[in-house]
Each structure stands twice: as structure tokens, then as C-alpha cells.
Amino acid sequence: MLPELIILGIFLIVFLCDTFTPDNGKKFLTPLTSVLFLLATVAIWIVPSCQESVFGGMYVDNAACKAMKCVLNVGAFICFLEASKWISTKEVVIRKGEFFELILITLFGMYLMISARHFLLFIIGLESASLPIAALVAFNKHKYESHEAAIKYIMTAVFSSAILLTGLSFVYAFSGGSLYFSDIAAQISAGEMSGLLLFALAFVLAGIGFKLSLVPFHLWTADVYQGAPTAVTAYLSVVSKGAAAFAFFIIFVQVFGQVYSAAWEWMLYAVIIATITIGNLFAMRQKNMKRFMAFSSVSQAGYVMLGAMAADELGLASMMFYILVYVVSNLGAFAVISTIEDRTGYVGMDDYNGLHKTNPYLAVAMTLAMFSLAGIPPFAGFFSKILIFTSVTGTNSMALYMLVLIALINTIISLYYYLLVVKAMWISSDAPKIESFKAGCTEKTALWICVLGIVFLGLVSYVYQYFVSSVGASALLSLN
Amino acid sequence: MGITLPILILAMPFFMFLLLGLGGVKMSRKVAGVLGILGMGTTMTLAYIVAFTYFFSGDAAFIIDGVRQQFQVFDVTWLAFTERLVVKIGFLLDPISAMMLVVITTISFMVHLYSWGYMESERGFQRYYAFLNLFSFSMLGLVVATNIFQMYIFWELVGVSSFLLIGFFYRLPSAVSASKKAFIVTRFADLGFLLGILTLTFFTDTFNFVDMTSNPMNVLAQTGGATFMGASVLTWAMVLIFTGGMGKSAMLPLHIWLPDAMEGPTPVSALIHAATMVVAGVYLVARMFPVYCVVEASMTFITVVGAITAFYAAVVACTQIDIKRVLAFSTISQIAFMMVSLGVARDGMPGGEHYSGLGYMAGMFHLFTHAMFKALLFLGAGALIHAVHSNDYTKMGGLRKYMPITHWTFLIGCLAIAGIPPFSGFFSKDEMLAAMFNNNWIWGAWMTMVAGLTAFYMFRLYFLIFWWEENPNYKHHRPHDAPWQMSLPLIILAAVSVVAGFIPFGELVTWNGVSYHIHLEAPVAVTSIIVALCAIALAAKMYMRKNTLPEKFRKAMPGLWTAAHHRFYWDELYIFITHKIIFGIICSAIAWFDRHVIDATMDGFAKVTQKVSFAIRGLQGGNVQAYVLWYFFGAVALALITWICLL
Amino acid sequence: MNLDILWYLVPSVIMFCCGVYGFVTRKNMIAMLVSLELMLNSADLNFAIFNRFLFPDKMEGMVFTLFAIAIAAAETAVAIAIIINIYRSIGSTEIVETNKMKH
Amino acid sequence: MFGNILIWFVIIPVLMMAGLGVCRNSSMAAIRAVMVIGSTILLALAIWLCVDFLALRGAGVDDEMLFTGSWMWYAPLNIHLAVGVDGISVLMLLLSAVIVFAGTFASWKINPLPKNFFLWFALLSTGVFGFFISIDMFTMFMFYEVALIPMYLLIGVWGTGRKEYSAMKLTLMLMGGSAFLMLGLLGIYWHSAPAGGELTWNILEIARNNAVDPSWQNLLFCFTFVGFGVLGAMFPFHTWSPDGHACAPTAVSMLHAGVLMKLGGYGCFRIAIYLLPAAANELAWIFIILTGISVVYGAFSACVQTDLKYINAYSSVSHCGMVLFALLMLNQTAMTGAILQMLSHGLMTALFFALIGMIYGRTHTRDIREMGGLMQIMPYLGVCYMIAGFASLGLPGLSGFVAEMTIFFGAWEDADMFHRAFVVAATCSIVITAVYILRVVGKLLLGKVHDEHHLQLTDATWFERFSTVTLIVCIAGIGFFPNWINETIQHSFLPIIHALQNAI
Amino acid sequence: MVGNIILYFVVALVITVFSVMAVTTKKILRAATYLLFVLLGAAVFYFQLGYEFLGAIQVAVYAGGIMVLFVFAILLTNKPNENENPLRSHRQVVGVIASVIGCGLLLWALFTMPMLATAEGTRSLSDALTSGPDITMKMIGEAFTGTEKYQYLLPFEAVSVLLLACIIGGVTVARKR
Secondary structure (H helix, E strand, C coil), X not given: CHHHHHHHHHHHHHHXXXXXXXXXXXXXXXXXXXXXXXXXXXXXXXXXXXXXXXXXXXXXXXXXXXXXXXXXXXXHHHHHHHHHHHHCCCCCHHHHHHHHHHHHHHHXXXXXXXXXXXXXXXXXXXXXXXXXXXXXXXXXXXXXXXHHHHHHHHHHHHHHHHHHHHHHHHHHHHCCCCCEHHHHHHHCCHHHCCHHHHHHHHHHHHHHHHHHCCCCCCHHHHHHHHHCCHHHHHHHHHHHHHHHHHHHHHHHHHHCHHHHHHHHXXXXXXXXXXXXXXHXXXXXXXXXXXXXXXXXXXXXXXXXXXXXXXXXXXXXXXXXXXXXXXXXXXXXXXXXXXXXXXXHCCCECHHHXXXXXXXXXXXXXXXXXXXXXXXXXCCHHHHHHHHHHHHHHCCCCHHHXXXXXXXXXXXXXXXXXXXXXXXXXXXXXXXXXXXXXXXCHHHHHHHHHHHHHHHHHHHCXXXXXHHHHHHHHHCCCCCC | CCCHHHHHHHHHHHHHHHHHHXXXXXCCHHXXXXXXXXXXXXXXXXXXXXXXXXXXXXXXXXXXXXXXXXXXXXXXXXXXXXXXCEEEEEEEECXXXXXXXXXXXXXXXXXXXXXXXXCCCCCCHHHHHHHHHHHHHHHHHHHCCCEHHHHHHHHHHHHHHHHHHHCCCCCCHHHHHHHHHXXXXXXXXXXXXXXXXXXXXXXXXXXXXXXXXXXXXXXXXXXXXXXECCEXXXXXXXHHHHHHHHHHCXXXXXXXXXXXXXXXXXXXXXXXXXXXXXXXXXXXXXXXHHHHHHCHHHHHHHHHHHHHHHHHHHHHHCCCCEXXXXXXXXXXXXXXXXXXXXXXXXXXXXXXXXXXXXXXXXXXXXXXXXXXXXXXXXXXXXXXXXXXXXXXXXXXXXHHHCCHHHHHHHHHHHHHHHCCCCCHHHHHHHHHHHHXXXXXXXXXXXXXXXXXXXXXXXHHHHHHHHCCCCCHHHHCCCCCCCCHHHHHHHHHHHHHHHHHHHCCHHHHCCCCCECCCCCCCHXXXXXXXXXXXXXXXXXXXXXXXXXXXXXXXXXXXXXXXXXXXXXXXXXXXXXXXXXXXXXXXXXXXXXXXXXXXHHHHHHHHHHXXXXXXXXXXXXXXXXXXXXXXXXXHHHHHHHHHHHHHHC | CCCCHHHHHHHHHHHHHHHHHHHHXXXXXXXXXXXXXXXXXXXXXXXXXXXXXXXXXXXXXXXXHXXXXXXXXXXXXXXXXXXXXXXXXXXXXXXXXXXXXXX | CCCCCCHHHHHHHHHHHHHHHHCCXXXXXXXXXXXXXXXXXXXXXXXXXXXXXXXXXXXXXXXXXXXXEEEEEEHHHCEEEEEEECHXXXXXXXXXXXXXXXXXXXXXXXXCCHHHHHHHHHHHHHHHHHHHHECEHHHHHHHHHHHHCHHHHHHHHHCCCCHHHHHHHHHHHHHHHHHHHHHHHHHHHHCCCCCCCCCCCEHHHHHHHCCCCHHHHHHHHHHHHHHHHHHCCCCCCCCHHHHHHHHCXXXXXXXXXXXXXXXXXXXXXXXXXXXXHHHHHHHHHHHHHHHHHHHHHHHXXXXXXXXXXXXXXXXXXXXXXXXXXXXXXXXXXXXXXHHHHHHHHHHHHHHHHHHHHHHHHHHCCCEHHHCCCHHHHCHHHHHHHHHHHHHHCCCXXXXXXXXXXXXXXXXXXXXXXXXXXXHHHHHHHHHHXXXXXHHHHHHHHCCCCCCHHHHHCCCCCHHHHHHHHHHHHHHHHHHHCCHHHHHHHHHHHHHHHHHHHHHC | CHHHHHHHHHHHHHHHHHHHHHHHCCEHHHHHHHHHHHHHHHHHHHHHCXXXXXXXXXXXXXXXXXXXXXHHHHHHHCCCCCECCXXXXXXXXXXXXXXXHXXXXXXXXXXXXXXXXXXXXXXXXXXXXHXXXXXXXXXXXXXXXXXXXXXXXXXXXXXXXXXXXXXXXXXXXXXXX
């Protein structure tokens, strides 16, 4: 329980500090939270868990879960740094404390999602991870878009949780009376495939697919990403999505592993193709950077899901690595977007025309992020993509091979629109709209972390191997 | 014989080419000219030494029991395609290569000397000498090739030298297009040559001439009787190889480049397009002669092509206005003569041992004499052009008074080519006709007629230039003989043309190395002399004095005259094929196809993607209820579809 | 006549589908939330029904329902907070007013 | 690791990038210094490697690959950074080094953003060198893509004309190819060892294991061959080439046509043919048809183009088609010819593009209808252009002739009607090549001066001369003394030939 | 027994009818009221299924808590008598289709579920009620405070964090500034 407790501890500290300091004395909150958070991450990473499975197997904290949580922490940390400028603006500074508190609680919920081995705990984690985000999305009260995004988000979230609960109730019918993952796994087998189980699977898939924004459960994504404050969008696009992906893998592989090839493999197959393709098709027309990133993240989610398609240790490790890389790449892009938005208010792709003339370093960082997202070597995105493709094709099934082919063909479309951004920044001959400015120190730190991650995560194989070994040490897939 | 001299023969011109080509810009004309002439003079001397050593030293390497041997002075590996199929660069000495060494270096030296005067005022004088040296190098490499691939290499190189020299006046569009035409036509022919080599060497597994020609029956055996489209593959191979020769030697229908090649400087025409390069085809056939002998069909092909070309060119030559074109067609006709002569020679001729190789010997003899007198005629024409500044005989007339040296040397050339004894052409032509008559009287008769036509058009030319009536322009611009650098070669070549017929050629050059005694075949000789004299007489009647006879002639046969004047529309046909069909239809169609089908398909992928992207934008309608509806439908559909699939 | 599991599931499913219908057709956000409550309730009811009929000796389903009610309450609270916020901002609670961001 | 000479081929460009990174954008001298020093070292290194390699071979070292080294990278998937060279790779490295060297001088006055230009240029070189030294499929593929992507910015930022469109098209098409390629490589990896054996990315081991399931081979062969074939400008995937080349800046065109397109051919035999020999034997005919079409089609298309770069691009389609065509003949001679053709085409096209760039830099047009008689104005460039043209049309004494002849003689070894027919078609291309080369030479260099303004133009500067002379020397060098290269290549093809014969 | 059946039919009717009315009525306040009836109906089902505590919670939390929230919200945002504007027809048609298809498919799935082939799946309510222990408050209390398997201390604590978060979130969103 260490990670959760640490997070709750930080939450309490922040909460108390926020409550008992005057409105004009909250400058220290950002550094405080960031530093505490950094320490917490290190602690989570280093301190071994004394007991792997507690509460009668309801909660498990093993090496793999820890690694996943660390990945999420990296994302959250960068989000904190990116948010610092925005959160200090006069419209929202009053809610500065709440921002950190809510983020920390969502993080707590995500930890539970990853560590839960019981659907009750899982659903609580899921709700903790999604409901406060609605409040975060509505953070920019002075902006209409923020409201619209919030209502769209909450409505879809609640609907999806209704669907998820219904699905779980159907799952429950098959569970033999217990909602522990291991018990359900022992009960469900391919032999008794029935319509109800399929509906159960489809509804659970839909419920988690909402968080991952898989097609066709993704339609909220673009509007919410566009309307939400950029820091929240960033958080939503990587951390929330990453946690959902991990939970997805654990649930579908661990609980429904028995009916993998019979049922949900094919659902996932269809969903992945739709996700990658539709995400790409929408992304290529977008002119608003945040909306653009939303569709890009939809399509990226499809690639993430390829790891679940592989449904083995290698798949999970590749997926973790993919998400880590995705975290740094996407947050790199968002760091640039938010830096520019905070200074100038521009978020259109055309506004980036000629960026390299005025802000070359931002342009370089954005370019690297785009290349990494597109999977261009030697940047990390290339490695994560290839590793996940490798893990999928490992089963030697022609169908999966074709799936990878479709995914690969889609990388070309994605390359197209990522290059559009690069084109705007470097090639477009229009006069630059954005004037030259100096980024703040937190933003610079965030950018540096992202850029270093983009450049070195792939070239240094240590991280991936760490994931592989942690997955291997966790016996995650054995049906204990 | 050591390898030093042979290597020097090749190296000297190449070195001069590099020297003049790279350093020429820094040199004055005089230095460049002297260097060029000295270089070629040295080469000529070396070639003479080598040739004389070969023919007359009696060394065992060169002649054994009166049989002249083929001797590879050196043969080094250049490129190994496979373990057996190895391209070598070497130096083969045998009767024909030794003879060619003499011919090439002599003419080349004359041209070098001549050019000093002729080209003196031209821009790019140094470049000109560099190219001349490049050509000499290539041509020498061609004739001394030990293997067919080496020959092909130098074959290409002479092609490009010819291109460079024809296009020497590169500011003139006509020169540029002529050079292009020459290169492309010969290149096309070389394609045949290449395919021939490919086919032949696929079976022989060697490129080497000696290996192939020393046992031609073996070559036939190696093909294993394979056939393609009704003909044996060896026939195909030899005909294809001959195609290369047709290109270089301007046989019908690949002759069209040669008349246009006259756009080059006249000395170049003398060197390349009269004496040396254009006989490469003949040389090629001679080189592969034993192999050709075993495939009857290819020999017949050569004969027929030669016979048709000879007649065609002779007819066209009668109607040309440009004096260089007349000479060009004459060259075509004469080379065709040699081809026929080679084509009629073969083993087991009815006339006995003597006749089997007569055609070969005679062809080579004619090659030699023709080189001399045709070079003479071209250089003479050059002198005329130099004096009159026009290629057109209508701008000339009555020049014998103004340019006596040119006149006399030109007359000697004409007599030689017309086959009037004792000039050299008589002897060689007589031998050729004898060989043809021996093979089949049809060839003999046909070629005798061509010989008559030759005499006619040469004297038509001669009379029109030097007699007819004086051009009134001479009063303003009095033509005069050329300077000594130009006259000296004329005189030397004229002298050679007079005496060359008495060279005991049969002793030196025969197909199998066995020496050969030449004797005149009286009936043939008499017939040909009579025909020639008649033709000259006719020419004199028509053209010596200004009269209306030519005009009447023209009127009498307008169709024929116009057709002949337009060279029977070959050029138009080619232009139609290349411009209209190849460029206009094939190339443009392919380019269009590439842009509008292939490329459009690729762009189409992008466009379709964009269209789809646009078409499905309604999915994201902005209304959360619609989103949820999709969500619900999606979930249900997933379950339903899987269910249906599983049931 | 025998009251078995299906008797109870049928009203639950009807409730669920009414919820879906209401959610996609109501224009008022609060009315949408009302529909949503129907769906959530249906899920809760399912848990209780399955628990009772299939696994009467255990009580996981019932416990789950208890928590689900709490979660539903939390969701409703946040949703209503946002709706009120929107009302304050644009003076309407009609869902069609919030479709400015699209495509 | 750093004791291996091959690694330095990657390290030096990376160091160049680092060096450029610290240069100021405005200090042209420093940027040039870094580039010149770097590319000179690379060239020296390549020559040194070549000499060393030949010495080792001469000393009887008969391993398939020399200077091998292998360092574990991604252990879970057995990915190594594995390097090694055979004769072909050595020559390719030499070619790349020469062209990078020449390209550096050709872009002496690049503008704007010289620093960025050379940064991407160096990255591109890294990819190219890395590709040729790799014997691990993964790193090979990685370097392959590293080499591709800088093209987008290089064309997009420093190009001319419809540069955005062309850059995008080029990048997307090549990346599309590499998508197929990736799939092929993955398939090969998962079949790289017999059941139970350790899977590997190492090309040599895969070839040794020869364990790719025959039922998969055909599919994988199509994927890998098409994947590399796109970069090799195989019909009908060549259309990126004309547009891309037309818009690219000089040095980029040089490097792209000169080296990058060779990556395609190299990959085709090193991976597609070597690792999937059974499929190669079985499916070669399909690609013979496609490449045969490329050869003739490219040549015909070039005949009617009016933009110098388009002419060259189509000519590249034809020549690179010849490379693939020869490889598909699957015999030693033809494949040797293919490599010779790669070298030859690399040098000659680089020269062409360099010259076109220089001419364009002066006349500001590439339309041959708007130029003429340039030989009088800039004789040096004119002569170089003619030499390049002659090399292209296969004049003996220059490299193209050697390559083409080796190809034809090799290709002729297959005696069946199908092969013969396509070889004859391919030989026809040399005539068509002559046609379009002479057309350009005639219109561009010879004849009358078309535009009076051109009379004021100057001839080549010293760095331009340097760049072109380097290339011409190499072209003539191969043309005059081809045999040592030929032998080196032939020897390197033995393992592939054995693999092919065993697979029949 | 018969009482159970009658009660079942009454409640089922109430749930069905008021569900439909809750989503079709024009007046928002009425919708909330109908919802209340449905919730109460569900509570009755819980009682009938032997989950008294659950029924009580349902009444307390839903009827007592959530409904009040709804009513407040409605009163805050709407004039009580205001009718909803007519809906766009196609959305309504699609809604009907969606719900009918969903209903049909779900019912089909439920009617074909494999449990119906087993003894547990077909037993009647009275059998079900007797085959398990009565759920006493003691059992519930122990389950909520224990850390063993089938005990729910952790979720209980976690859900409190969730509620806290929602409070913070709700306040953040809803307060004026």
C-alpha cells in the first residue's frame, strides 16, 4: 500500500497547506508539491513493498505495478511543471491548491486501478481517477470551452460508468459469486461462451475504452481536450490514458485470459483497427493543436492496445515502455503548446508558422516530440513502436500480422499529420505570428526532461529491460 | 617483339589526348598543333616499325612456313565477368591489324598535318587535336583488340570520338543534331552488336578472337544446334554482331548518320568518315571471318545488305549538291563494296582454293586503297571548301585554273575510285569483282554496274567543280591553293593512291595467313574498265561544259531524281519514327501515364484519405448525446458481431 | 407460477433501456442525469438479483451495490455541480447549447 | 566497442552533429570547418577500411564478414548492435564517404540556416553509414529510417519549387515502403531460428539457420523486397523520385540519389534475397517484370522531360531499376554488376545533381528550353556535365559501362525465354539513355546561347571544382580499373549464391 | 408466496411505467418525481430479495440524498413549469431504435444465459431466499471492517477518498469565483 499511502500523505500535506495559508501566499505550492512528488516517486521506485498481496488478495503491489505507477508519476510530475505557469495566472490562481489535490487523488485512483485485484476496488479507483478530472476540466471558469468540455466529459464518463457497471453485473453472473479477479478467472472458461458473456465483455471494454478513448468510445476526447486547460489535457492524454491501459491489460489478460482467443481478441482487433484509423483520419484535418493532439492520442491508444493484443509478458513490458515514451513525447508536445498558449494564447497550427525563426528551441523540442510520436528513429517513439509490433507478431498468427500491417500503414498517415506541424514550424514561409519569448524555468525543466527522454529512452535499453524484468518478476499473468 | 612499342602505340595518342585535353587551355595554338603532329608522327613511326616488323622480319612468332600467325603481344585481364568469361585488354598482331595500324596512323598523321592549316583560325583548336588523338587511340585500340569485347569497348569509344568531332562546331545547331544522330544511330546498332556478343559468348565462353576463329567449327558445335525462330542461334549471333558493323559502316538502313556527319570539320570526315572508323564494320567482319564462314546465312545477309547499299548509295550520290555528301555516299557505296566482297568469300568456292579467300583479300585491299584515295578526296574537298567557303558545287566550277594542286590530286583520287588503271582502285576493285563473279555472276554484274555509277558520279563531281562554268564570285574573292600544311598531305596521299595498287597485297594480308598471288582476271578487268570509261565519258558529256543536258535528265525522270535527291526519304522515315512515334507517342504517353496514372494513383491514396477524413467528420458532431449514442451502438455492435461470428 | 431470476431481470433491463433512451433524447442536462440514474439503478439491481438467485450464500453483489450507490451519488454531485456552473455561465441547461466544439 | 573501426563511421557523424551544435548559426567558417574535417576523416576512414579489408582478404582471411563486433542492446528481444562488413559494404561505405565529402563542398554556400542544414545532413550520413555497417536487422532498419527522415526537412526547408508537396510525398512513400519492410523484418525475426532455438536479428545467423518457414517466405519476401524496392525506385513505387529530386537542394539530391537509393538495392539482396532464398527463387519473376518495366519506362519518361532534375530522376529510376533487375537474376555475375551499377550510379548521379545545382545556382532555371549553349559560358561545368552524361550512357572508361556490361553478361546466363526477353528489353535502355542524355547535352550545353543574360555568368568556383573532380576521378577510376572492385564484390556474393542454390 | 408474486407484479409495473414516464415527460420536475418512484420500486425489490439493508440505503441515499440534490438543481436552473422544447425527431427515433435494440439484445442474452441450464439458475425466489444465510447487520458490519478475503475495509476507505475528491471537485466547480 506504500504508493497509495504516500500519495494520500502528499495530498493531505497539500490540502492542509492550502487550507491554512492565505490566498496570496500560495506561491510555494507548486515547488512543494513537485518536490514532494519527486521524492515520493523515488521512494515508490526504491522502497520494496513489504507484502505483495494484502486485503485478502484485493490489493496487489508487485514490481510490475510499481513500474507502472512510476511511469504515471513521471507523467504527473511533468504535468505539474507544465502547469505551474498557467496555475499562477490570476483567473485560476485561487484554485491552485485544488488543482494539485485533485490531480493527486486521480493519481491515487489510478494506483488503485492498477493494483486492484477486485472489481469493487477497481471501480472505485476508476471513478476516483475520472470524476475529479471533470472538475479539473472545468477549471478555466472564465472560458466557455472549459464548461462545454466539462459537461461533455462528465456526461460521457457517467454514461460509461453505467455501462461498465452493467457489464460488471453481467460478469458477476459468471463469477461464481466472487468479484476477485482470480476467482472470476477460475470460473470463466471458453467453453461456456454465451451472449451474456459477450455483452459483459463488450460493456467492460467500452467502460475502460472510454478512459483510453478507443473508437467508438472516443468521441468526447477531442472536444474535452480542446476545451480543457492545456495542463489538464496533457494529464488526461497521458497519465489517465496510461493508467487505463495498464488496468485494461490486467483485467483483460488476467480475468478474461481464458476467453482471449475465443471472444475479446476479436473485439479488440476491431477496436484497435478502428481506433488507429479513425484517430488518424480525424487528426489529419485538425487545425487546433490541442484538438490535433487529441486525435493523435486516440490513434496512439490504438497502438498501446497492440500490447494487450499480444497478451503476454513481452506485450505488457512493451506496452509499459510505449506508454512511458508516449508520456515524454506527448508531454513534450504539450509543454510547447502550453508554453505558447500561456504566453500568447495561440493554439492554432497556423499560428506556429515560422516558429523556428522566433523560438528555435521550442521548435526543436516540438519537432523531436512529433518525430517521436510518429516513430522516427533514433527517437524513443521508434523503439516503443517497434517493440510493441514485435511483441504482437510473436504469436505468428496471420491475423495479428495483418493487424500490424494495418497499424504500420496507419503510421504513414500519422507521419503525415505530425509532419504538418513540423512543416508549419520550419517550412512555412509566412511571417511568424508568435513573438520571441523566454520560457520559464519550470517549463524549461519539463521540456528538458521530455527531450532527454525522447532522445535517450530508446537508445538506452535499460528502461525497457527494467520493465521486462519487473514484469517477469511479478508473475502478473499467472492466474494466482 | 617486346611489348614496349605496341603499348606506346596505344599510349601515345591517349597521353596526347590527356595532355591536350587537360592542358590545352593553357597552350597556344602553335604549341598544341606541333605537339599533336609530333605525337601522331611518333605514333605513326612506331606503327610502321611494328607493321614492318610483323610483315617482313620473318620472325617465327609472325610467320611459320609462309603462314602468317596471329600474335598476341600482350593480353591483360581487365574485368572478369565469370571465371571463364574474362575481358582482357591486349594487342593482337596479325595481317589485318598490322595493315590497319599503317592505315590509321598514316591517315591520322596526314589529317593532323592538314588540320594545322585547315583549322588554324577555329576556336577550340587544342580541343580539336585532343579529340583527334582520342579518336586515334580508340581506333588503334579497336584494330588491335585481341577479343571481341575489347573491340566493343573501343568500338564505343570511336563512336564517342566521332560524336565529339562531328559536333566540334557545337554552336551550329546542325552540327549538334548531326553528332547526336550519328551517336544514337550507331548506338542503336551497337545494341545489336552487344546482343550478338552476348549470344555468341554465351556458347563459346570466351571473348578471344583467336580462340574463336582458329576453330570455327567448334564454335558451331558449342551452340549445340540451338535455334531461335527458325534460324540457328549462331546465325542470329553473327547477324547481330554484323548489325554493329552495319551501324558503324553505314549500311542500309543504318546509313543515315553518315551524310549528316559531314557537318564536322572536313579533315575529320577524311579521317573518321572515310578512311578509318567507317570501315570498322568491314574490319569486324574480317576479324570474325572464319566464324562467319561456317554460317552460310549470315554471309548471304552481308552480301545482300552490301549489294543493296552499294547501289542505293551510288544512285543517291549522283544527285547530291553538297560535295561532301557526294563523297559520303560514295564512301557508303565503297564500303558496301567491301562488304559484298567479304560476303562472297568462303570455303570451298567453285573456282578452287584460289577463290575461297579472294573476296576477303580483295576487300581488305580495297579497304586499304580506299582509305588512301577517299582521304585524299576529302582533304581535297576540304581544300576546296577552304577556298570557296561553301560545300555546294553550285558555288564552284572552273576551279582547275585557280587551284592546280587540288585539281590534280582530286583527279587522281577520282581516277582511283573509278577503277582506271594503273591507279590503286583499279586493282582492288578488279579483285573484288573477280571474287563476286566467281561466287555468282549476279553479284558480279550488279557490282560492276555500281562501279560504273561510281565512276559517273565521281566525275560528275569532278567536272562540276573544276570545269563547268566559273563562278562569278571569284572576281571578288579569288580562290587559291591551300597552304603547304594542307597541300603536302594531298600530294602524299595522291602519290600513295597512284602506287598503292602495286603493293603485293596478297602476299601480306589473307584470311588464313597463307600468302596469295594476285593476278588480274582479264575479262573482269576489261569489263569494268569499259564500264568505267563509258561512265566517265557520259559524265564528261553532261558536266564538262555548261549545258542543259542535266536539266533535261532531271525533267525526264522527275520522280526518280527527287527521290534520289532526298536520299529516298530515309531521313524523313527516321524522323517520323523517332519524333512522331518514339517521342510523340511512346515517350509522351509514358510520361503522361507516369504523371497522370501512376503518380495520380499515389496522390489518389492521399486524396482518398483526405476525402474520407472529410466525409466522416459528422461523427464528431459536437453533441454529447450523439457521442453517447455511438458509444452505446459501438458496445452493442461489438458484442453482437462477435456473437454472430461465434454462433 | 415461479418467480425466478428472469422475472426480476426483465424490469431491470427495461429500466436500463429507458435510461439509454432518455439519455440520448432529453435536451435538459438534468433530465439526462435522471435517465442516467435509471441506468445505474438497473446495474445495481442486476447485482442484487444475480447475488440472490445465483450465489445466495455470498454477498459480494450486495456489497458492490452498496458501493455503487455511493459512487452514483458522487457522480451525480459532480455532474450537478458542473451543470450549475454551466447554467451560471451560459444561462441554460440545454445540452444543445454545448456543441460549439466539433469536427 | 570503440576499438572497432566500423563504429567510428557512426560516431564521427554524431560528433559532427555535436560540433555543429556548438557552432553559432552565423559563423559559417566554423560550420564549414566542422563539416570539412568530419567528412575528410570519414573519407580517410573509408579508404583506410578499404585498404585494410583488401589486405586482410589478401592475407587469406575468408570470413563472410570482417571487422565484426556485436554488443547486446535490447536483451529481451536479442537485439544487438552488430556490425561487420564484406566487400560490398566496404565499397558502399567508400561511396557514401565520397559523396558526403563531395556533398559538403557542393553545399558550400547553403542558405538559409546553414547550421541546421548540416545537422540534418550529418544525421542523414549517420543513417547511411550505420545502415551499411549493420548486420543486425533491427539496427539496420533503424539506421535506414534515420537516413530517410532528414530528407523531409532538407527538402522542405532548403528545397525549391513545390517543395512542401514533394517533401511530404517522398517521405510518406518511403516511409510507406519501410512500413512493409518492418513487417517483413518482424516476420523474419520470428522465424529466424528453428523451433526452440534462440531467435535472432543477426543476418548471418539467420542465414545460417535458414529456418524461415517456406509458407511464410513468399509473403515476407514480397514485403521486404517491396519495402526496399520503394527506395530503389521500383515501378510503380518510383513517383516520389522525380518530384523529390526536383525540389531537393543540391547536396541532398546528391546524397539521396547517390547513396540513399542504394540502401534499397543493398537491402534487397542483403535481406530479401539472402535471408529468403527459396522465395527469391520462386518469386523473382514478378519483380523482374516490375524492375524490367522500371528500366525501360524510366528511360522513356526521361526522354520528354524538360526539367533537368526530372530527367535525372527518371534516369535514376531507370538505372536503379537496373540494379534491382540485376539482383533478381540471382547469379553472381549479374549481382556483381548490380553492385557496380550502384557504385557507378551513385557517383554519376551525384555528379549530375551537383552540376545541375551549380547550373541552377547561376541561371536560376532548370528548364532546358530556357537554356542553351552553356558550354561557351561555363566550359568547365559543361565538360563535367558531358562526362557525367557519358558515364550515364555507358561509355567505356567510365563506370557505367563496366556496371552495365557486367549486368548484361550476368543476366544473359539465364537461358530461358522469359529472362532473355527482359534482358533484351533492358539492353534497349542503353540506347534510350543515349537519346535523352544527348538531348539534354544538345539543348543545354551545345548550340546557340539561348538567353543573352547568361553570357555574364561565371564558371565553377574552386569548391565546386573540388567537388566535381572528386566524383569524376572516382567514376573514371572505376571505369579504368574495375577488376579489383569486381573481384571484391564477387567474393562477397558467394554466401548469397550458396544460399540461393541450396534453396532450389 | 402469492403476496410476493402480487408485490412483484405491482413493483415491476411501477418500475416499467415510471421509467418510461421519467424519460418521456415534458416537465423536468415530474421526471425527477417519476424517478423517485422507480428508485423506491427498486428498493422494494431489494427488500423482496432479502437485502433489507440495501433497500434501506437505497431509500436513504437515493430518495433522501440524490433526489434532493436533483430537486435543488432543477429549482436552481429551471422555472418549475417550463416545458422541454420538442426534440429533434431523428434523435428521438434513433433513441427508440437504440433502446429497443439494446433491450431486445440484452433480453435475448439474458434468456439464453448458460446459468439457466443449471439448478441455481432456475430456482425460484423462495428457494433462493432459503438457500443462503440471512444477511444480518453484523455480517455487513464485519465485512466492512475486515481485511480478509470477502471483507471490504479497503474499498470502504477508498470510497471515502473518492467522496472527498468529489466534494473538493464539486466545490471547486460550483463556487462562484
